[in-house]
Every structure is written in structure tokens, then in C-alpha cells.
Amino acid sequence: MHAFDVLGDPVRRHILDLLAEGERSAGxxxxxxxxxxxxxxxxxxxxxxxxxxSGFATMRPDGARRLYSVDPTxxxxxxxxxDRFRHLWGARLSALETEIARGKRAQRQQEExxxxxxxD
Amino acid sequence: MHAFDVLGDPVRRHILDLLAEGERSAGxxxxxxxxxxxxxxxxxxxxxxxxxxSGFATMRPDGARRLYSVDPTxxxxxxxxxDRFRHLWGARLSALETEIARGKRAQRQQEExxxxxxxD
DNA sequence: ATCCTAAATTAGTTATGGCTAATATTAGAC
DNA sequence: GTCTAATATTAGCCATAACTAATTTAGGAT
Numbered sequence: 001m002h003a004f005d006v007l008g009d010p011v012r013r014h015i016l017d018l019l020a021e022g023e024r025s026a027g028x029x030x031x032x033x034x035x036x037x038x039x040x041x042x043x044x045x046x047x048x049x050x051x052x053x054s055g056f057a058t059m060r061p062d063g064a065r066r067l068y069s070v071d072p073t074x075x076x077x078x079x080x081x082x083d084r085f086r087h088l089w090g091a092r093l094s095a096l097e098t099e100i101a102r103g104k105r106a107q108r109q110q111e112e113x114x115x116x117x118x119x120d
Numbered sequence: 121m122h123a124f125d126v127l128g129d130p131v132r133r134h135i136l137d138l139l140a141e142g143e144r145s146a147g148x149x150x151x152x153x154x155x156x157x158x159x160x161x162x163x164x165x166x167x168x169x170x171x172x173x174s175g176f177a178t179m180r181p182d183g184a185r186r187l188y189s190v191d192p193t194x195x196x197x198x199x200x201x202x203d204r205f206r207h208l209w210g211a212r213l214s215a216l217e218t219e220i221a222r223g224k225r226a227q228r229q230q231e232e233x234x235x236x237x238x239x240d
Numbered sequence: 241a242t243c244c245t246a247a248a249t250t251a252g253t254t255a256t257g258g259c260t261a262a263t264a265t266t267a268g269a270c
Numbered sequence: 271g272t273c274t275a276a277t278a279t280t281a282g283c284c285a286t287a288a289c290t291a292a293t294t295t296a297g298g299a300t
Binding site: 025026027030041042045046048049063064065066 | 245246247248249250
Binding site: 005013016070075078079081084086089 | 136196
């Protein structure tokens with residue numbers, strides 16, 4: 001199943017949001033998601049399995065419990081796809097691109113300062 | 121329909137890839153996509169409509185033809201969602217984040233230089 | 241060994257997304 | 271006006287993703 005199909009489901013996005021805050025046991029995920037979406041333990045378990053097999057989550061056993069975390073792999077895949085289009089939003093990526101612009105200006109000024117005592 | 125559901129479909133991703141190269145008429149899209157996926161004009165038209173209503177494409181009429189282009193809106197939405205997880209892959213966003221890091225370093229050095237003649 | 245809790249798995253049902261086929265719209269040429 | 275080309279729209283069919291209910295597996299306690 002393709003990365004975007006995985007993220008297409010609101011329950012799976014919610015699970016990832018939760019895991020983004022840190023490792024969670026399957027039970028904790030069931031409780032949180034159940035509260036929000038009212039679905040069964042089975043359903044959540046199936047989602048967790050899919051997140052794992054599609055590279056969005058990792059699991060480690062802890063006794064009888066299973067602890068899940070975010071796996072960046074799948075998200076990076078998504079990010080890589082979106083990359084192709086980044087140039088379309090004005091070579092300006094809000095806060096991020098502002099930082100870059102400022103950084104470049106700062107660098108330029110610094111480098112010019114090295115060669116020439118008179119910056120613009 | 122949610123942005124990720126839109127990108128979940130391989131045909132729609134293919135269309136966006138095509139539009140990323142530049143504006144295309146509906147007919148051109150039908151031909152390109154038809155060749156790759158073997159689906160009808162109707163199917164492609166339905167996909168184009170969805171891309172439009174979900175903020176991934178814009179359309180402008182040109183006589184009887186309709187010219188489609190990528191609309192960054194939907195992609196930005198996706199990008200914003202992924203943002204929450206970026207810190208997970210090493211606070212390193214390939215070229216982009218490298219730029220930021222360099223920029224911050226440059227700024228820091230420059231500012232320190234103003235107050236104190238001895239940079240680290 | 242028995243029991244309980246945590247979680248996964250399986251089988252079966254249902255809702256929906258994506259398709260085709262047919263039809264409708266619109267623009268331009270004649 | 272009629273005809274054709276380009277595209278959109280509608281209705282209906284089908285495949286499948288997501289769910290529930292029931293069962294199974296496994297760990298830890300008594």
C-alpha cells in the first residue's frame with residue numbers, strides 16, 4: 001500500500017499525531033483513538049499493523065505489551081514526493097524559507113566583509 | 121475529501137507530476153494518463169475535477185479547451201502536516217535544512233562579532 | 241496448570257472510491 | 271443555423287478498505 005494511502009485514513013493520522021509525542025503502548029493508542037473515533041481494539045490493532053508494514057511506525061515488545069513509535073521512513077517518502085513541487089510556492093516556505101533568506105543575507109554580508117571592508 | 125486521500129490515487133499523482141512540468145490541456149492529460157493507466161476520458165475528467173475542488177490544481181478556459189496547472193495550496197497543506205514530524209529525521213531536511221543551519225551559524229557569528237571582537 | 245490481561249489475527253459485512261458507458265454542455269468552423 | 275471537437279456530468283457497477291465479532295496467541299501472576 002502506498003504511503004499516501006496510509007496517510008489517507010484519519011485514524012492513522014491521529015495515531016501518528018499521538019506517537020509524535022512519544023512512544024505509546026498499543027493499549028494507550030486503543031484508548032486514545034477509541035475515545036476520538038469510537039472504534040474497536042481490533043480496528044486499532046489493524047491500523048497499527050499497517051503503519052508498521054508501511055514504514056510509518058516501529059514496534060518493540062515490552063513483556064506482553066507492544067510499544068509503538070514513529071518511524072520517519074514513510075514520512076520521508078512523502079516528503080520526498082512533495083519536494084518536487086516546493087519550488088511552486090514562491091521559493092518561499094514561510095518561516096523556513098524566511099530563515100534561509102536571512103541566513104543567505106547574513107552569509108553574504110559576512111563574506112563580503114572579509115574581502116572588502118565596505119559592506120553595502 | 122482530505123488532501124492525503126487525493127494523493128492516495130496513483131492516477132492523480134501522475135497527473136500532478138505531469139502538471140508539474142507546466143500547464144496542460146485536459147486532452148493532453150487524458151492522452152498521457154490514458155497511455156499509462158488505460159482509463160477513459162471520463163475517468164480523467166473526474167480526477168481533474170477532484171484535483172481542482174481539493175486545491176491541487178487550477179483551471180483556466182482557453183476556447184473550448186481547459187488548461188490545468190498545479191495549485192500549491194493542497195501540497196502546502198500536506199507539507200504543513202508533515203512538518204510536525206520533520207524533527208524526527210535528524211533535524212536535517214536535506215538541502216533546505218542545511219541552508220537553515222548554515223544561515224543560523226552565519227548569523228550567530230555575525231552578531232557575536234558586533235558585540236565582541238572574538239568569535240569562537 | 242489456571243487465570244487474567246494485552247494484543248494480534250481471522251472471517252465476514254458494509255460503505256465508498258473509481259471506473260465505464262452514455263449523455264450533456266460549450267466553443268468554434270462552416 | 272448544423273456539425274464537430276473538447277470537456278464535463280450523470281447513473282450504475284464493482285473492487286476493496288475499514289469495520290465488528292469472535293478467536294487465538296502470548297506474558298505474567300497466583
